[in-house]
Amino acid sequence: MTAEPSGYSPSTLADALAAACRGRSTAPFLLGEDGAADATYGDVHRRSDQFAAGLLAAGVRAGDRIAVAAPNSPEWIATWFAAAKIGAVLVTLNVAYREREFEYMLNQSATTVLVCVDEHRDFDFVEFLEGLRDRLPTVRHFVTLGRRTLAGGVSWSDLLIEEPDVGVIRRASASVQPDDPAVLLYTSGTTGDPKGAVLTHRSILASAQAQVAHLDQRADDVAIGHMPLNHVGGMTCTVAAAMIAGGSVALLAGYHPRTALQTTVERRVTLFVGVPTMYAMMLGLPEFAEADTSSVRTCVIGGSNVEPELGKRILDVFAGARLANLYGLSETSGGCVISAADDDMDTLTSTIGVPIGPFAARVVDDEGGVVEPGGEGELQISGACVAAGYWERPDETSATFVPGGWLATGDMAVLRPDGRIALRGRKKEMYVRGGYNVYPAEIENVLAADHRIAMSAVIGVPHPVFGEVGRAYVVPAAGALVDVDALVERCRRQLAEYKVPGEIVVVESLPLTPSGKIKKVALRDQQL
Missing domain, CATH: 3.40.50.980 (Rossmann fold)
Structure with a gap:
């Protein structure tokens, strides 16, 4: 070579x-x-x-x-x-x-x-x-x-x-040139109309290179390729990263839990990348218990910090594998924050990781002032991974790509003294109940810990007294019956009263974005 x-x-x-x-x-x-x-x-x-x-x-x-x-x-x-x-x-x-x-x-x-x-x-x-x-x-x-x-x-x-x-x-x-536009990737629209993020050659490669180094990807790795290529999860985190490492991609037309499991076994997949819903669906298959998934050495969960129960299940079934959260957006061209190699389960379930490669993170208040470690505010990212703005949208570009090369992610977070980032939820998903800020992710983690729940999503809905209250949508696990009263009691035991959902609605499925994340804007629009 x-x-x-x-x-x-x-x-x-x-x-x-x-x-x-x-x-x-x-x-x-x-x-x-x-x-x-x-x-x-x-x-x-x-x-x-x-x-x-x-x-x-x-x-x-x-x-x-x-x-x-x-x-x-x-x-x-x-x-x-x-x-x-x-x-x-x-x-x-x-x-x-x-x-x-x-x-x-x-x-x-x-x-x-x-x-x-x-x-x-x-x-x-x-x-x-x-x-x-x-x-x-x-x-x-x-x-x-x-x-x-x-x-x-x-x-x-x-x-x-x-x-x-x-x-x-x-x-x-x-x-x-490195800073020429390479990809125009329209945001998945969880919070409004799509905007075309301009990913450059430099930004895509920067994210892929940083991921490869942080996860120690190698030429003998086989990454599963079921994340959609029209999203950075497929394009950068899977294909570009594999190319940088010199490895292989077991390319699938799309995600299906049985196909993903079969491919993992037959192709001896070593790097399994997916959003939480993908893991939950595959682990729920009856045949999973008999499948030989011993080749998997790294499991990556994209989108948010892993839910505690799901994280424990992943480490139980993929014995000896490293589990890592990966945080990234269209506007960061791929991953920009990933769990550290030595993070334990408590850290994995409470943080999304540390900035990778030469990238930096900070947390700012509503006026743009930098918040001291431990304080809450909006997460911002800087580095070569940051996209060049939104295509032909100067107002949106200036609002999101702020001076100094920082990207305003729209995610609320805490930068801990140890450098790890704890995600609180989307800034626009946060709702205010009786003067208290409520972040849906915290409630969703509590709901997901119930083995009868396959997926959950919480949004704020209008209330005549409190302004807003939480409404939780839950999808039952296969063959399970959901006890709504028991879920409410679980929330009351583990959360402050103002965080307990005012209503829990059992549904067969939840609307998903093209990248497999729950599309909360559709929940609000449809008023399920």
Whole structure:
């Protein structure tokens, strides 16, 4: 294996893929699903060259936006690297989006090329886009993954140029700068309309490199690839991090608990990354107890600090594995805070970790003043991982990306004297009951400790006396009956009276964002 020069660090995504190929061109990168062929680093490099050549031949140039709406796939990843090689900007769309999201995001980004599946789960995207195309004036090329195309469109494979002029592509890559936009990732919208976070080559690589170092990821690691690629959990925390480490990704089209378990066993997954709901669903499978998951050496939970009961279950079933929280946002391009290697269960359940790599964190009050360690305020992050702002949204950019290179996360937190960060909840999710601030995460942890509860979400709702009170939505575990009175009593035993939900509603499911987090704005809007 050819060693990189001492201190070498790739500055663009194209550089990073080329570096991964040097000496490891024949090493596995993407492990196929359901018998599909594996792809080596060299395969991904060549296929992205072929698609990059096709894009250039179609008139795509540096700075143009290329949108992709498809499940996780090797073609998705090749499209990403092809765009990066020619300096185009990838606009990531979720395959679950429909008319409003497509029209808004494609027009707001002024996308010129749309790569989309022809159908997904019985939804006909060709018919859908034929009816929408007149309202997408900037989209010049419709490219479909599948057998069917739009009128005047082409298939993804037809756009490939089998023998590309790699010299032309390398010259295009040489003009791409680290701070150029690489990805336009629309926020999942838990608190309002989506905004397109502008992730640069530098910010994506900075987050991936810091994660690899902090988690000690290695070339022999196999990461499970079920987090959606249109989200930083799939793009940065899974694929880019694996590429930096030289490891493999067991790529799945999406998350399903049985598929995740089967893949973990068959592909000898060593790094399992997921949000709490993914773990809870997989661990709840009857066949999990008999499955050989001994290959897993690191379990990462994204989104928030692990719930106590879930954390204990994970460490029980993945014996000897390291458990870590990973905190990151679209605006930090991936992870920026991860649990320390020596964190015990109490620390894992009460904090999200420490800033990784060269990143920094601080907590500020409502006036922007820095709060001393132990005080509560809004969490802010700085470092090369921070995105370049929101696409064509200067007011929102200035409100979130504040002077000094700090990102205002919108999360309430406490920076402990030991440097660890305790998350209190979303600033906008906090509600005020009778003059007291209430953070839903604290109540949700109490509810989740009941073995009869699979998922829970708490929001504030109007009240004529207290202003707001808590309403808890709970999803029963498989085959379980929920005793609402017992849950209320559990909350009363463990929480101050003003934190006890005024109402507990049992539901079959909760609305989720594309990244698998509970979408509380939908709970408020739907008034379940």
